[in-house]
Amino acid sequence: MNYAAKIEKDKDMGFVVSFPDLPNVNAFGDTQEEAIKQAKDALDGAMECDLDLGNTMILPKTMPDSDKGLYPVELSPRIEIAYKLFEARRGQKKSEVARRANITPQAYQRFETPKGSPSVETLYKLAHALGKQLVVEFV
Known part of the structure; x- marks a missing residue:
């Protein structure tokens, strides 16, 4: 971005x-x-x-x-991804999203910071847990 x-x-x-x-x-x-x-x-x-x-x-x-x-x-891609996860989770508890994604709350917490770097597979799991669809585009 x-x-x-x-x-x-x-x-x-x-x-x-x-x-x-x-x-x-x-x-x-x-x-x-x-x-x-x-x-x-x-x-x-x-x-x-x-x-x-x-x-x-x-x-x-x-x-x-x-x-x-x-x-x-x-903008750093790590910051962009962390921000997009934060925005997608708005109104939902981190622990609940982590449970639905089958990851620990601590792991999820890291993904909402630029220090975390979720794999593509984890991003798909998180998107599903957030009730969203992950779209990857090359433009």
């Missing part, structure tokens, strides 16, 4: 990056490449904090467009 990042040259700060869809997330660097790397770290950090706080995931609406100075910055 990519978020559009606006990159602007600043005479004092080098390159400044902001996210139109995430106004509280910013980064900067001496070069454009460094600024984009810092922007990825800032994006991942902000989304992980929001997940820890139980906030609803803000999905990207602004499309990257290099003609407008909007460049794609990819």
Whole structure:
């Protein structure tokens, strides 16, 4: 999942990056490449904090467009999967989902954090336990 990042040259700060869809997330660097790397770290950090706080995931609406100075910055897949599991479970107890998926509550808890990394088989089990369907697409 990519978020559009606006990159602007600043005479004092080098390159400044902001996210139109995430106004509280910013980064900067001496070069454009460094600024984009810092922007990825800032994006991942902000989304992980929001997940820890139980906030609803803000999905990207602004499309990257290099003609407008909007460049794609990819959210870590681990954070994206953890957030999607969290959102799919909303209103259900973790322990109940774990029981239906035939895994321990501790294992399920890890999957709702970026530290967990469920296998594809586990994702299918979790989707079924959540009453959802897992769809994998290459676009």
